[in-house]
Amino acid sequence: MSLPEPLRRRLGSFSRTVFTDSQRTGPRDPGDGADNEVVSSLPLQMSLYFNVYFFPFWWLSIVVMLHLKYPDLSDYYKFILVTIMILTSLIEVIRLYLGYMGNLQEKVPELAGFWLLTLLLQLPTILFLLFNEGLKIQPLERAVNSIFAVFLTFQVIAAFVTLKRMANKLATHFRLNEFDQLEEQPIPGFYGLGKEKGAISMS
Numbered sequence: 001m002s003l004p005e006p007l008r009r010r011l012g013s014f015s016r017t018v019f020t021d022s023q024r025t026g027p028r029d030p031g032d033g034a035d036n037e038v039v040s041s042l043p044l045q046m047s048l049y050f051n052v053y054f055f056p057f058w059w060l061s062i063v064v065m066l067h068l069k070y071p072d073l074s075d076y077y078k079f080i081l082v083t084i085m086i087l088t089s090l091i092e093v094i095r096l097y098l099g100y101m102g103n104l105q106e107k108v109p110e111l112a113g114f115w116l117l118t119l120l121l122q123l124p125t126i127l128f129l130l131f132n133e134g135l136k137i138q139p140l141e142r143a144v145n146s147i148f149a150v151f152l153t154f155q156v157i158a159a160f161v162t163l164k165r166m167a168n169k170l171a172t173h174f175r176l177n178e179f180d181q182l183e184e185q186p187i188p189g190f191y192g193l194g195k196e197k198g199a200i201s202m203s
Contacts, residue, residue: 007113018167040104045100047154058144077134084128091117091121092122095117098111099155114159115163126148127149
């Protein structure tokens with residue numbers, strides 16, 4: 001299972017635009033092999049691993065707290081909390097999958113999708129649950145949401161750094177391929193021009 005091709009192209013283009021270092025034109029060292037460099041992030045992978053085990057505990061805690069305080073909430077907040085629980089659960093499954101795929105297999109579009117979901121959807125949602133006092137926040141909710149917010153903040157930073165490295169590696173690899181193709185394809189008329197010059201010098 002992978003992202004649809006049009007979405008992958010859009011995310012790939014977004015990654016090249018945002019994360020590629022335009023001042024870097026090639027490997028920093030002649031000995032650096034663009035193909036052999038491992039750019040996956042171990043700290044990000046460890047964070048995702050622990051996040052996978054923490055999320056069911058977070059989900060159970062929030063559901064129990066929602067059940068206990070549901071009668072005391074206004075209809076407005078009841079609707080908001082139920083909607084947030086459904087959307088957050090769906091997004092988290094997709095987000096963690098994209099994070100695993102993008103980081104372990106060094107797939108830039110998948111990791112860019114993970115970064116965008118984390119930054120634009122999950123993190124604001126958890127901060128809303130953490131700081132909106134109208135939700136009648138319970139101590140257990142505040143504790144698990146604080147831990148979740150720390151996970152998300154760390155993953156945003158780690159994924160950003162990893163994406164820059166991956167995008168720069170891909171850009172370097174692309175430039176090296178272009179250079180190799182130019183070397184393999186002779187310039188039209190170049191050798192003929194050389195022969196003409198040789199004939200003129202002989203005469």
